[in-house]
Amino acid sequence: MTDTNTNYVNGEWVSSATSETIDVANPANPSEVVARYQQSGSEDADEAARAAADAASDWADTPGPERGRILRQAGTILADRKDELTEQLVAEEGKARPEAAGEVQRAIDIFHYFAGKAADLGGTVKGSSSRDTTLYTRKEPVGVAALITPWNYPIAIPAWKLAPALAAGNTVVLKPASAAPGPAVALAEALDEAGLPDGVLNVVTGPGSDVASTFVEHEAVDAVSFTGSSQVGEMVYDQATDQGKRVQTELGGKNPTLVSESADPEEAAEIVATGGFGTTGQSCTACSRAVVHEDVYDEFVDALVAEAESIDIGPGLEAEMGPQVSQSELDSTLEYIDIAQDEGATLAAGGGTPDEYDSGYFVEPTVFTDVSNDMRIAQEEVFGPVVAVIKVSDFDEGLEVANDVEYGLSASVVTDDHTEANRFVDEAEAGVVKVNEKTTGLELHVPFGGFKRSSSETWREQGDEGLEFYTIEKTVYDNY
Structure with missing residues (x-):
């Protein structure tokens, strides 16, 4: 009892x-x-x-x-x-x-x-x-x-x-x-x-x-x-x-990680995966958009898909990624996955519930490619382990895409170019800005808060x- x-x-x-x-x-x-x-x-x-x-x-x-x-x-x-x-x-x-x-x-x-x-x-x-x-x-x-x-x-x-x-x-x-x-x-x-x-x-x-x-x-x-x-x-x-x-x-947040031309694709994919799939994506600072330079796009996607498919899903006391908190949260995530496919995004990894669990609110880490920034999957907060990958032609376009949402909580950039890093810090419209780090994770002795509809x-x-x-x-x- x-x-x-x-x-x-x-x-x-x-x-x-x-x-x-x-x-x-x-x-x-x-x-x-x-x-x-x-x-x-x-x-x-x-x-x-x-x-x-x-x-x-x-x-x-x-x-x-x-x-x-x-x-x-x-x-x-x-x-x-x-x-x-x-x-x-x-x-x-x-x-x-x-x-x-x-x-x-x-x-x-x-x-x-x-x-x-x-x-x-x-x-x-x-x-x-x-x-x-x-x-x-x-x-x-x-x-x-x-x-x-x-x-x-x-x-x-x-x-x-x-x-x-x-x-x-x-x-x-x-x-x-x-x-x-x-x-x-x-x-x-x-x-x-x-x-x-x-x-x-x-x-x-x-x-x-x-x-x-x-x-x-x-x-x-x-x-x-x-x-x-x-x-x-x-x-x-x-x-x-x-x-x-x-x-x-x-x-809420719709947090981007901008992956520049100078970034190591595998390192960037690990950063995005940790920020996007950690805590089952149920974090207001979770990375839900990877804005990736076209020169490293294919390698990045391959590495991010590998990261997603390697994650061990199961009960929280046993696995690397636990379930969503409720049936309504799971239903919402699955609905967004359907919406993304209906809008023309390509499902590159995940997208469903694990076969080995017939109960529990489990969902697979999910990656979408061929995403345009006007799609709902790129604009609305999903609050699940779903990352939309958006291809850009240069750093300026990447910054524009990163900022082109109504939220502004957390944002990160992965780059080996110090000038790009400084520009991102100056121009990113977010209350938390990180360089070569995941969007999640906060120090307790510094301020936390967002811009726009995030605060x-x-x-x-x-x-x-x-x-x-x-x-x-x-x-x-x-x-x-």
């Missing part, structure tokens, strides 16, 4: 007012229910927001080093549970064990990083035009932050929102994605064990239409941070800004910039 997990509200583990639950199945074996959570409603979200508002003043007054001590202890607790959390992540979200372990470690590192930052939060002293005045600034928390997080990085993304919010002195309401809420609940368990005061963090599971919408519109909530699809994120942005709230969104283009996440969203500046004139 699967135990039912409860919400975390005002320091207590409580059942929802709806008395309904959500079953989470193993994506590699959908008949296996691995966990059960509360299917909460608006009443539960309201209670959580009010608890966060009641706790806000005391937490804001807690010294930064003390807040940091709790974050550091929570990180240590997560480290002690790393193997358990890795297996939980694989069971609920489906990614391969090494990827899941890396994600859990990232959450640990984020908590430790922002534990140190909590003690450094302060302000600056400025020279005053008056001899009798001390002029300085101080950073204060915004208040109550609502965090709405996706299923594809179910512990890392909640961690990189939650840790800076708490470090800065905000209280939090968190709504994790229903497909894989367990790792976010584990963050609450660690913080509770570390001594986080009641009401400072509140986690409510359930549908976004009830829980997230209530958080976004709630009078007690001052800031909203959302990661997910562009379509939903833009609605959240409009909804929150209409309420006068501070908003941060990180949304609200307001505040960035992670690093020092990650704290800016959760703080507001006060200027003090002290005439002594």
